[in-house]
Amino acid sequence: NAGVTQTPKFRVLKTGQSMTLLCAQDMNHEYMYWYRQDPGMGLRLIHYSVGEGTTAKGEVPDGYNVSRLKKQNFLLGLESAAPSQTSVYFCASSYSNAAVETQYFGPGTRLLVL
Amino acid sequence: AQSVTQLGSHVSVSEGALVLLRCNYSSSVPPYLFWYVQYPNQGLQLLLKYTTGATLVKGINGFEAEFKKSETSFHLTKPSAHMSDAAEYFCAVSDQGSSNTGKLIFGQGTTLQVKP
Numbered sequence: 001n002a003g004v005t006q007t008p009k010f011r012v013l014k015t016g017q018s019m020t021l022l023c024a025q026d027m028n029h030e031y032m033y034w035y036r037q038d039p040g041m042g043l044r045l046i047h048y049s050v051g052e053g054t055t056a057k058g059e060v061p062d063g064y065n066v067s068r069l070k071k072q073n074f075l076l077g078l079e080s081a082a083p084s085q086t087s088v089y090f091c092a093s094s095y096s097n098a099a100v101e102t103q104y105f106g107p108g109t110r111l112l113v114l
Numbered sequence: 115a116q117s118v119t120q121l122g123s124h125v126s127v128s129e130g131a132l133v134l135l136r137c138n139y140s141s142s143v144p145p146y147l148f149w150y151v152q153y154p155n156q157g158l159q160l161l162l163k164y165t166t167g168a169t170l171v172k173g174i175n176g177f178e179a180e181f182k183k184s185e186t187s188f189h190l191t192k193p194s195a196h197m198s199d200a201a202e203y204f205c206a207v208s209d210q211g212s213s214n215t216g217k218l219i220f221g222q223g224t225t226l227q228v229k230p
Binding site: 041058105 | 216
């Protein structure tokens, strides 16, 4: 039982390049989330998904797109990377949308945009 | 709208000393509150959470937190710090807006340093 995994662990991009971050979970969770973590700002929600085939915007969605074609996978895409997107990205999943539900986090992807 | 404020971005304690990490929240509805810990180069993991019932919540690794409604606080404590407690700690409140998405709203984080 791997939990939540993220690929890649680290990536360097040039401004304008594109990339996709992959999140996978093997806990059969319905809900998945993408956060970014920046110093002094905690974690901020980018996009989330309430089930296969559905996605929604979070707090800071600009410059990102997502897809949830399979229940276990949640992809985060950067079409044209900008230095402001340099951050650590965390994926999380939860069994339900109940406010009391625990979210399970992946190990993170560190992205540097030059 | 809910929000979370963690007082002190860095806290330093000696090994064996009391750990106190402060968290205040604002919420127009009864809050669900969480503490997550992030060890170096790892993802976040749940330390403890308050939903309903007993206001003193015990978590993993000897940590506990007390929900104080009158003070809108959920401070995290541990009687005796261990070197392995060095990490970043996040307080969070569950977003209970009409969309009911299960989203978490995080504080800015507090880095705990434990000195030998």
